[in-house]
Amino acid sequence: MAKNARQLAEQDQVSQGSSGSSTDVLNISEDPSSWLEEHGNYLYRYAYMRVNSQETAEDLVQEALLAAVRGYKNFERRSSVRTWLVGILKNKIIDYLRRSSRKEKNEILEEDNETLDRHFNRFGVWNRVLPNWASEPNELLERKEFMRAFEGCLRKVPEKTRQAFMLKTFENVETEEVCNILGITSSNLWVLLHRCRLVLRECLEKNWAGLEQ
Amino acid sequence: MTEQGQKQRQTSSKDSCCSEKAPDKNGPGLLHCCLSTLSCREYSKLASKKLDAPLSPWEQFTYVVHRALCMVCRRYERQIQAINGAAKSYATRELETHVELSPAAKERLKEAILREASSKEA
Known part of the structure; x- marks a missing residue:
């Protein structure tokens, strides 16, 4: 038994009420x-x-x-x-x-200058020229080292930011539902997604060797 | 990364994308960025938002104008599009990072499943 037993969610995808008798059993071949x-x-x-x-x-x-x-x-x-x-x-x-x-209430949901100031100067211009990535975007998905670096970078993203990004991009959940699930506004959501992409891009630049030489 | 690559990176980090000294070599000049009515900082927000929701007409206009002028922002947008593509692929792909249920966890899960299956039979 897992250490922290959790109550089941009230609505399961498959729980629709039993119509079977009390003698129903699982077929042995479907163990x-x-x-x-x-x-x-x-x-x-x-x-x-x-x-x-x-x-x-x-x-x-x-x-x-x-x-x-x-x-x-x-x-x-x-x-x-x-x-x-x-x-x-x-x-x-x-x-x-x-x-x-x-x-989880600790994460900043409004625009934070700290993340943005790392990337932009006081004129709102990039602090430096971003290096180009050597591969075309659609080729990157085929590269194991890129995907491995991506997974590693994603794990470092703060919790709520990562959850917002994951729900919106991995699962393609509608904006309103993401906001509902995470208890945030749509403005918060854009901030979190923007922050996540900035941070991921920066992390990949540091941890993935696929930059243009 | 090679030594040459490291040197290149150090060099590029000294210049902003809108350097007055090298307006064409490293990107558009400061003048270009001022004329675009949108800063790179603001552009980065719109480029991100555009991946998930439509822009307003004014947002779209300022986005298009700035994009035409700023090579670094175009590059940034391509890269976050690639990141988004990688994320979307996880709807169907497996992890590259190798993680597995521990033997102890498997055993716990197996016991829980068998207990549940037995209670259904009862």
């Missing part, structure tokens, strides 16, 4: 523990990338798998098992972000 072997690490990496905490990622994977076990008879097999499990996990992650955003 849920096989989901752990086949999909556990994938789900874990999916969650870890989004919540940046091993413990939280484990908890969320457990919640998702337990919800899947409970709701398996409602699985209509219109998608693969993995896609279905990821869908459940995604909802669990969003619920987690909604809960944790109420607690």
Whole structure:
């Protein structure tokens, strides 16, 4: 059992009320523990990338798998098992972000001069010429070293900033819903996204060797 | 990074993109930036916002004018577009960083799943 057991979210993607009898059992050939072997690490990496905490990622994977076990008879097999499990996990992650955003109050949501002053002089002009990246943008996605550097840089971004960026770009969640989940205004959201991109770009410049020579 | 690359970087960091001394070598001159009605600082905000939401007509106008004049801002925009593309690809791709459930975590999860499955049978 994970150290911090969490209550399940009230609405699961698959919990739609049981219509089965009390004698319903899971088919032995559809052993849920096989989901752990086949999909556990994938789900874990999916969650870890989004919540940046091993413990939280484990908890969320457990919640998702337990919800899947409970709701398996409602699985209509219109998608693969993995896609279905990821869908459940995604909802669990969003619920987690909604809960944790109420607690996290320390991050600056308004425009902070400190980040911007690092990049621009008093005239609002770049402090220096940004070096060019040697590859075309669409080629970068194929480069493992770039993606590895990107993942490392993303982990260093402050929590709320990273969550905003992740929800908006990874998950393509609508602006209004991102604001709702994180308890912020749309102005706050633009500030967080802008800050995240500035910081990520700067970090990649320092940690990735793919600059134009 | 090579020594040559490091020297290049040090050199470029001394000049702002709108240096009066080298208006064309390193980017548009200070005069150009003043004429564009938008600073690079403000442009960077619009370039970011544009990735997620439409700009207002005035924002779009000032964005287009500044973009035409400022090489560094065009470069910045390409780079954040690449970053955005990398982020969007995570909707479907796997992590490059190798992380896995620990054996202890797997065991805990397995027990929890079997317990849940058993309670359904009961």
